[in-house]
Structures are given as structure tokens and as C-alpha cells.
Amino acid sequence: MIRIALDAMGGDYAPRVEVEGAALALRELPADFTIQLVGRTTDIQGALGAVPDVDRARLKVVEAPEVVGMGEKPLAAIRSKPNSSIAVGFGLQKKSLSDAFISAGNTGAVMAAATLMLRLHPGVQRAAIGTLFPTANQPVLVLDAGANVDCDARELVGFAHLGTVYARDVLGRPDPTVGLLNIGEEDEKGNAVVKEAHLLLRATSGIRYLGNVEGRDIPSGECRGQPLDVVVCDGFVGNVVLKFYESAARVFVSLVKREAPDILQRPEMGNVLKVLDYSTYGGAPLLGVQGVAIICHGSSGARAIKNAVRVARQMVVSHLSQDIGAEFAQGGVVA
Amino acid sequence: MIRIALDAMGGDYAPRVEVEGAALALRELPADFTIQLVGRTTDIQGALGAVPDVDRARLKVVEAPEVVGMGEKPLAAIRSKPNSSIAVGFGLQKKSLSDAFISAGNTGAVMAAATLMLRLHPGVQRAAIGTLFPTANQPVLVLDAGANVDCDARELVGFAHLGTVYARDVLGRPDPTVGLLNIGEEDEKGNAVVKEAHLLLRATSGIRYLGNVEGRDIPSGECRGQPLDVVVCDGFVGNVVLKFYESAARVFVSLVKREAPDILQRPEMGNVLKVLDYSTYGGAPLLGVQGVAIICHGSSGARAIKNAVRVARQMVVSHLSQDIGAEFAQGGVVA
Numbered sequence: 001m002i003r004i005a006l007d008a009m010g011g012d013y014a015p016r017v018e019v020e021g022a023a024l025a026l027r028e029l030p031a032d033f034t035i036q037l038v039g040r041t042t043d044i045q046g047a048l049g050a051v052p053d054v055d056r057a058r059l060k061v062v063e064a065p066e067v068v069g070m071g072e073k074p075l076a077a078i079r080s081k082p083n084s085s086i087a088v089g090f091g092l093q094k095k096s097l098s099d100a101f102i103s104a105g106n107t108g109a110v111m112a113a114a115t116l117m118l119r120l121h122p123g124v125q126r127a128a129i130g131t132l133f134p135t136a137n138q139p140v141l142v143l144d145a146g147a148n149v150d151c152d153a154r155e156l157v158g159f160a161h162l163g164t165v166y167a168r169d170v171l172g173r174p175d176p177t178v179g180l181l182n183i184g185e186e187d188e189k190g191n192a193v194v195k196e197a198h199l200l201l202r203a204t205s206g207i208r209y210l211g212n213v214e215g216r217d218i219p220s221g222e223c224r225g226q227p228l229d230v231v232v233c234d235g236f237v238g239n240v241v242l243k244f245y246e247s248a249a250r251v252f253v254s255l256v257k258r259e260a261p262d263i264l265q266r267p268e269m270g271n272v273l274k275v276l277d278y279s280t281y282g283g284a285p286l287l288g289v290q291g292v293a294i295i296c297h298g299s300s301g302a303r304a305i306k307n308a309v310r311v312a313r314q315m316v317v318s319h320l321s322q323d324i325g326a327e328f329a330q331g332g333v334v335a
Numbered sequence: 336m337i338r339i340a341l342d343a344m345g346g347d348y349a350p351r352v353e354v355e356g357a358a359l360a361l362r363e364l365p366a367d368f369t370i371q372l373v374g375r376t377t378d379i380q381g382a383l384g385a386v387p388d389v390d391r392a393r394l395k396v397v398e399a400p401e402v403v404g405m406g407e408k409p410l411a412a413i414r415s416k417p418n419s420s421i422a423v424g425f426g427l428q429k430k431s432l433s434d435a436f437i438s439a440g441n442t443g444a445v446m447a448a449a450t451l452m453l454r455l456h457p458g459v460q461r462a463a464i465g466t467l468f469p470t471a472n473q474p475v476l477v478l479d480a481g482a483n484v485d486c487d488a489r490e491l492v493g494f495a496h497l498g499t500v501y502a503r504d505v506l507g508r509p510d511p512t513v514g515l516l517n518i519g520e521e522d523e524k525g526n527a528v529v530k531e532a533h534l535l536l537r538a539t540s541g542i543r544y545l546g547n548v549e550g551r552d553i554p555s556g557e558c559r560g561q562p563l564d565v566v567v568c569d570g571f572v573g574n575v576v577l578k579f580y581e582s583a584a585r586v587f588v589s590l591v592k593r594e595a596p597d598i599l600q601r602p603e604m605g606n607v608l609k610v611l612d613y614s615t616y617g618g619a620p621l622l623g624v625q626g627v628a629i630i631c632h633g634s635s636g637a638r639a640i641k642n643a644v645r646v647a648r649q650m651v652v653s654h655l656s657q658d659i660g661a662e663f664a665q666g667g668v669v670a
Contacts, residue, residue: 136586136593146518149526183481183574191484191571215578219586236526237572239518243550244576245583251471251554252587255610258471260603268595275590 001034001058002316004309005098008039008047009067009085010105012298015039018104019047019054021305026055028306033313034058036098039085040065064088070298074108078116086110090117093291100292100312102283104300110293111147111286118291121321123328126151127288128159129235129295130166131242132281135221141167142181142218142231145284146239153196156180156232158328160207162287163230165327169318170285170311176229179213181237185224186212193234201232206327215241249276282307291321336369336393337651339644340433343374343382344402344420345440347633350374353439354382354389356640361390363641368648369393371433373424375400399423405633409443413451421445425452428626435627435647437618439635445628446482446621453626456656458663461486462623463494464570464630465501466577467616470556476502477516477553477566480619481574488531491515491567493663495542497622498565500662504653505620505646511564514548516572520559521547528569536567541662550576584611617642626656 006022008015015037022035037044041063048054048061066084068077078087086105090113092098103110115127128144143159144151151159160178167176180198182190187198189212201209210223217223218231218241233241253273256263263269274280282304283296292315294308315321341357343350350372357370372379376398383389383396401419403412413422421440425448427433438445450462463479478494479486486494495513502511515533517525522533524547536544545558552558553566553576568576588608591598598604609615617639618631627650629643650656 134586136589149518181575183484183571183578189484194571215575215580216582218579219582233575236518236529237575240516240550240568240572241576241579243518244553244579245550247551248554248580248583249587251469252584252607252611254471255607256604259606260601263598263601263604266595266598269591269598271594272587272590276587 002032002313003034003036003098004312005036005038005062005089005092005101006305006309007085007089007101007103007105008037008044009064010103011296011300014104015043015047016050017300017302018305019044019051020302021309022059023051023054024302024306025309026058027053029310029313031058034060035309036060036062036092038062038064038089062088062092068106068109070106072106072109074106074112077106077109078113086113087117090114093118099316100294102294102296102305102308102312104296104298104305107295110295114286114289114293118289118293120288121290121325121328124288125158126155127286128162129284130163130287131284133218133245134275135219137221138227139281140218140221140228140231141171142233142238142241143287144233144235144238145242146235147286148235151193151234153193153200156193156197156234157200157204159232160201160204160209160230161327162324163232164207165324166285166287166320167229169320169323170314171229173229175208177208177210177226178230178232179210179217179223179228181231181233182212182214184212184214246278252276279304279307282311285311285315288324290325292316337367337648338369338371338433339647340371340373340397340424340427340436341640341644342420342424342436342438342440343372343379344399345438346631346635349439350378350382352635352637353640354379354386355637356644357394358386358389359637359641360644361393362388364645364648366393369395370644371395371397371427373397373399374420397423397427403441403444405441407441407444409441409447412441412444413448421448422452425449428453434651435629437629437631437640437643437647439631439633439640442630445630449621449624449628453624453628455623456625456660456663459623460493461490462621463497464619465498465622466619468553468580469610470554472556473562474616475553475556475563475566476506477568477573477576478622479568479570479573480577481570482621483570486528486569488528488535491528491532491569492535492539494567495536495539495544495565496662497659498567499542500658501620501622501655502564504655504658505649506564508564510543512543512545512561513565513567514545514552514558514563516566516568517547517549519547519549581613587611614639614642617646620646620650623659625660627651
């Protein structure tokens, strides 16, 4: 059985939403996993009491008396609260008592704890947050979405490897394409880091590099006629675009609502709204650590948590972490 | 009479679309301007022959025998083709024979020619491309959208001044707010340049600085409950977000079309599509040069050209260039 730990104290509506998400996941996903709810036992038990039909046989509660607040400084919080739900959750994985950890809590604290406690695979310079962007066709994985504000060219090449393995293992794309986010297709476009990364990526084996891609290629999901699977960028640009997208999708919907509210009631619009809704995609994996870590929005609802469990399960089943370790060990990475 | 020069040879459908756009502008906008169509006279006359009802009394053709191709290197093209429509168009303005220049041609060449021929206002370090992003409420001006891939903190402060004057003069916002695009609100967020710019902007007088804003605040058009008028960023991030947005709007429309094509026929959807359509906003001004320069999409249609004429006219009427000169001369800028 796969064991997936879930931070019951993270997120804006904890522990209610986490407990509801766990119950949904146990009900709707393949029954080959258990969930470890990590947090204050009494709070969790209270929330569990309000949720009917929970498969208690596949649910464990793991006590963690401390909570990291959303506004706390990440590193200080992790160091001063060794019994926080985040630290206890990753601790389970470190001791091989768990296979994955999901949190909708303090993103910086989750990243810090993952890096400190699970450590990076040898050869990985920086862990990156991957996020899926909806397109008219298949979603595109964009990384880094905010873990690293300044990146050098080699780190961007590292993200290309991380994204390639993720797209293969978790998205089921056998030979994923990679684009470098830039402001034009031509070789001479971009800032110094991006220009250098472009040259390095062209010289890198084991990556199906399409070349420079532009902002427009993310929502279209293709570039110069080829499907686009992975887009690499620094965490500043990636984070800006991610938050921009989520907000733009809301604005589209609110514009339609204002002009013609009945349209949103149409059943066919459900598919449109589902594509635009980030909660469909199940949280953002932190890639490069030795293990499985998924970061969810603080405002996640039960459905987003359920989908994060789905993705975590897939990451474990596909041996993503091991495959990333092998990718960086076998010298496919530019040194 | 205001004299607006229009590059008849720029854009993917030149000169047809430019001539149609000019005719539309002459018909629909206030009659206080003339248009100078700059390019190959025979080509322009041919296109004019196909457009009925052109107000020929307010239309001049200015011969420019050379054309800068979309793929040419900007600086080399401007230097080797002194009789290109771009060089001739800016030449008119330099000789005080014209008040504005609009081109849907090679963006880099238009920027290079504007900077070389019109020159920057004293105190302006870099010209910036401003673009309007639709929101559920008023559009937000984002700059720089691609003129400068690497910016230092003082250049970002300069963009804040340029955007403030533009929002006041052209958008009619008497006391515009400015946000710095970042990955979080807190002072310590961002890369080194953005952190320094945040401190400089806080210390700058004459700017109504709201602080750091995030990608989500652009489509929502507000930040922490305040309306947002101007967003400052480097040209790399700005260009990525601009192209991303245009493409996302198309994907949204194509999703609706796929699921429920009849919805797009509904008259109320016209308002939604209009808000999402960049051609509503009439090209992107190049701000900081001594004069008026507007850059349009290569794929602009006649309506986009007409709206660019509308914006150019407003830039002239409001004395934008003079006001920018005064803003940078009067010491409101951090030195």
C-alpha cells in the first residue's frame, strides 16, 4: 500500500477541507493507498466526525502538536517547530514510514523543510515547483513557478531535466518536448541567462529541446506546430505568469457572468470552467527532492486536495523520485 | 490640424489594412487630424482605389521607396535604409512636419528609429513600451512590455514616471496608482533589482506607489482594495505576460466555441470578446522619446489601426510628450 501523508493543519480552511479532501480521495481514487492525516489529533478527529462515509481503515491520524502559520518566516519556523505538521509529515517520509507529503500550508516552509529533510538528489542544484497550465489541448508543465527567483543557466537546464522526467512519469508523455520561455524565437533574444541556457539546452542530450518559446505558446500548448509539454523559466517569471493566469481565468468568468449570467448555467460551460480551474490539476510538485512533496494553494477546496492525492499517488506509482535520481546520476545533465 | 503619419508598409497585410484603418479613422474619429500614409506611392494608391468613401482631403501620401522586412536586424535595417517607411515617417516628425508615427512593422526597427531619430527626453534612461491589459473594470497599463530585457532599479523607477504621465494624459486617470510587479507583497520578496526598485519607489515623490503587486493583480485591476492604473516590470516579464494574455484570451474563446458554439453568437458576448481583444486598445506607445510613436501588432486589422490613430491623436492632444519632458526635467525622478 502507498502511504500518502497530508498536512491537516495547512491551508485557509484546515483541517475541514483536508479531511473532506482525504475522504473524497479514499472514495474516488484506486484503493491502493492509505492517507496519514498529520496534525492536532483532537482537531482532526473533530473534523472527521463531521464527514460521513470515511474509509477509516485506510486513514491514520499522526499527531503533530505545532502549526506553522501562513505568515511565518519559513526557515525559522521549520527550525523552531520540530513538531509542526510540516516537519512531522516530512519526517515520516525520511524514516520510510510514508511515501509522499501534501500541504496547503506555508509554501516557503514546505519548500525549506523538503529541501532540508528529504535533501536534493545528487546533481540537482535547485528544487523547482512545477505547475500545470491548461491549454485547449493537453496541459503544459511550467517550472520553476516560484521556488527560485534568480536562476543561472545551468539551473534552467536542470529544470528541463526535472520537467522531462515528470512529464514522462506523471503526465504519460513518452517523449516530452521542452521549450525555454523567452521573448522571441531567435537565438539572440533574451537576457544573458536565457541566452546562455538556450545554448546549453541545445547541447544537452536526453532532452527533446524545441528551442525558445514565447508567452503565447503556453496557453496554445504548442510551438511551431509541435505539441509543447514542458516550459522552463526562472521562478520570478513563472510565478508572475501562474498568478496572472489564475486571475485572468476568474476575470473571464466574471465578464461572462456580468454580461450573460445564464451562460454559466449551461452544462457545456462546465467543461470550460473545469479546464480553467486550477483545482483540477491537483497542486504543484516540488521536483528535485529525494521523495514526493506537493504544495497546494492555501485556498484549496476538498476537490483540489483530492486531486493532489491523485497526483501524489501517481508520482509514487511511477517511481518519479527514483527516475529523477537516475536522470541526474547518469550524466545527462550538463556539468 | 494634428498630423498623424502611418507606416503603410508595416504589418502582415500592408498596405491594405493600413489604408482601410486610415479610412475608418477619418470616418469615425473627431475630424481634427490628417493622416500621412508613408510608403510606396503606387502600392498605396492601389490600395486606396479599393476603399470607397475615403476623405482624401485629410489624407496625404508620402513617398518612401524602401521597406524594412519583419525579419531584418533592426539597427542595420534603419542604417542601411534611410528611405524606408519607418525612417521617413520619423523623419517627418523630426522636421516638425508630423505629430505622431504609427507602425505595425518590425518592432525592433521602430524602436531603434524612434530612439535614434526622435531621441529620449533628457533624464529618461530607457524608452519603454506600454500596453493596456483588460480587466473586469478599467484597463491596466503595464510597462515595459518588451523594449528592455534587462533593467536596473532606476530604470524601473523611470517607467513608473512614464506610466504615471501616460495614465493621466491618455487614460484620463487624474491621480494614477503604480504597482511594482513582484512575486509577493512583502518587502523582502523578489530578485535583487526588484527589491532595490521597491525601496527607490517608496522614496520617490510624484508617484502614487501602492507597493509590490502580483501577477493576479493585473487581470483583477486592483490591489489590496485600490484600483491599479500602472504596473512596472522589466521588458522580459512584461513581454512574456503580454503574449501569454493574448493567447489565453484566444484559448478561452476557442474552448467556449468547442463546447457551445452558439454562445459566441449571443450579442452580450460581444462585450466580453471586445474586452478580451487587444485590437480594442490601439497599439502600444513607445514612451520616453521626444515625440509620439505607436507600435502595432504585425497582425493588426483595420480596427486595430483605427484605434492606434485614436490613441496617437489623444497623445498629441494631451501634450503627452511635453508632459513627460517636464516630469523628467523637474527632478521628480530619483537621481
